[in-house]
Amino acid sequence: MLELAVLGLLHEGPMHGYELRKQLATKLGAIRAAISYGSLYPTLRRLQAAGWITEESGAKPGAEAPPLTSKRGRVVYKITAEGKERFQELLGNAGPETYEDPSFGVHFAFFSRTDQATRLRILEGRRRRVEERREGLRDALGRAAERLDAYTLELQRHGLDACEREVRWLEELIAHERSGKPPDVTPPTSR
Amino acid sequence: MLELAVLGLLHEGPMHGYELRKQLATKLGAIRAAISYGSLYPTLRRLQAAGWITEESGAKPGAEAPPLTSKRGRVVYKITAEGKERFQELLGNAGPETYEDPSFGVHFAFFSRTDQATRLRILEGRRRRVEERREGLRDALGRAAERLDAYTLELQRHGLDACEREVRWLEELIAHERSGKPPDVTPPTSR
């Protein structure tokens, strides 16, 4: 999940870890408040070991040359050609078949880099999963209503409401997507 | 998080792992579809090592005596007195200060075993966290609106909507809680 997000951000330009985390926070702010460094740095290692990204030690040879920090300078990461391929591959793969799947949000956040057919496939997959969960909650509210206390039932109702709302949201997105007109997408400094 | 849920369920009677997972699925259905065995069994080990629960090997000395399974019979877990104390302690502790905190739902699901003051404290804590997240998303939508593409913005809007909805839900619950009248709580076979 982080793999996709990191590749997606580095696709827009080289960055060091701290900056990556901040960008992640705004780009994925709707999914998760912030990414832990305990996840980020190991992910960067994995990506580097796999050859998807490379490390460029801080001091650029260009304009502002002074090595910004004396000891252990900032490490700038850059996506490779293989990394871009990997990114496209990950964009197409739907996440696991669970409702709690956090990767849907990541996929969605990078929809402006995804072709319409894939967008539709991902949206419909998500809809199916949310619908399944919705049915499960409806059953639970109907079947075992007497065996659960009022608070638990209230929680289920709230969960059911959230599911119904998300399904409607997805329906709108799917309809909009099918209508051919992709929304006014302004790809962020797409290069 | 699982610790609280398992203690809460075993509080209502002894159970073996498989049954525990099923009960968990209905009780926490609004939080998480199902709990992985890869989480459940290690949790049972931890609880047992800490002395919160004990293991009663399957065959009861009572009526249906035949050892239900020949090899490796089902293992029935039972909460201890210390376990009940621990459960009450956990009920009072609010989870971490994050929005994604899954333990809020678990706390809520066991509200019928919680005193009203604690219920209010937990609800207000949750409200504060969701409000903070809501403000963060509002800022992001206002401030960096031009720097993000249409899909990312749509995702943020949906997240913001969910936050506002949850705050309203919490407001209602808090008002109801403050009005003194605890909802028609029917504690499930409280013993």
Added chain:
DNA sequence: TTTCCGATGTATCGGCTCGATACATCGGGC
């Protein structure tokens, strides 16, 4: 001026949870 603090920055560690997998039994339908 010195001191202190918050932002910037990299990194590890233990612990929890997940999905996949393995293995075994039981009851019922074909």
Added chain:
DNA sequence: GCCCGATGTATCGAGCCGATACATCGGAAA
């Protein structure tokens, strides 16, 4: 008699998190 789905216990590797450590830098307060 056979197979299959539900029941049942259990482990493994991997991902992610929160806590923690350490270090620098600019500016505000003292």
